[in-house]
Amino acid sequence: MTEKMETYTKEVMKLSIEVLGAITESLNLAPTYLRDKLEQGFQMMGINSYPPSSKTNVKIGIVSHTDHSIITILLQSCSGLHVMDTSGSSSGGDGAWRVVPEMKGTLVVLVGDHLQVLSNGIYKSALHRAVPSTDETRLSIASFHSLAMDEVVEPAPELVDEEHPKGYRGSSFQDYINHLYSKKEKTFIETLRMN
Numbered sequence: 149m150t151e152k153m154e155t156y157t158k159e160v161m162k163l164s165i166e167v168l169g170a171i172t173e174s175l176n177l178a179p180t181y182l183r184d185k186l187e188q189g190f191q192m193m194g195i196n197s198y199p200p201s202s203k204t205n206v207k208i209g210i211v212s213h214t215d216h217s218i219i220t221i222l223l224q225s226c227s228g229l230h231v232m233d234t235s236g237s238s239s240g241g242d243g244a245w246r247v248v249p250e251m252k253g254t255l256v257v258l259v260g261d262h263l264q265v266l267s268n269g270i271y272k273s274a275l276h277r278a279v280p281s282t283d284e285t286r287l288s289i290a291s292f293h294s295l296a297m298d299e300v301v302e303p304a305p306e307l308v309d310e311e312h313p314k315g316y317r318g319s320s321f322q323d324y325i326n327h328l329y330s331k332k333e334k335t336f337i338e339t340l341r342m343n
């Protein structure tokens with residue numbers, strides 16, 4: 149198990165670099181943009197086990213939140229990840245939860261707060277929650293990919309101009325940790341907004 153986990157952790161790190169490359173390319177930034185910093189950054193594995201709700205009566209496993217990371221790569225044993233639909237209406241979608249189906253052999257990529265910052269709001273961090281299955285234990289493994297503790301993430305200068313002013317102030321992973329231990333009247337991303 150430990151060995152498998154180690155292999156998985158390393159492989160998913162390589163994958164995150166490839167995914168970030170595709171994302172930065174989609175933003176017309178170099179595919180190597182931030183690559184070294186992500187590679188030398190902070191990878192955190194979260195392993196979640198949700199007992200069946202028929203036994204516990206617990207209806208929500210993890211309440212709605214966005215991840216602080218740049219991206220999170222998630223493996224789920226059965227469906228249960230819900231993402232808030234923010235497409236469509238100008239007020240930010242219809243606000244409905246959409247179930248992310250479990251498909252064998254696939255991983256889910258979630259946009260985190262720091263990608264929203266980096267892309268100056270072009271990518272939006274995904275509001276999500278986890279719901280237990282009614283009759284089976286649900287497992288998920290989340291790999292959070294961030295830059296190093298004190299590395300500041302700011303909107304890419306290439307994505308800032310008169311028409312698209314800088315929307316977020318710079319922040320580090322350490323700032324996020326400090327936010328967690330502060331009186332949280334706002335979400336982390338809200339504390340970063342400049343306009």
Ligand SMILES: O=C(O)CCC(=O)C(=O)O
Pocket residue numbers: 194196210215222224228229276277278287288290
């Ligand atoms: O279990 C899941 O599907 C989601 C887990 C999650 O959102 C998290 O660990 O941040």
Ligand SMILES: [Fe+2]
Pocket residue numbers: 213214215276
């Ligand atoms: Fe999450």
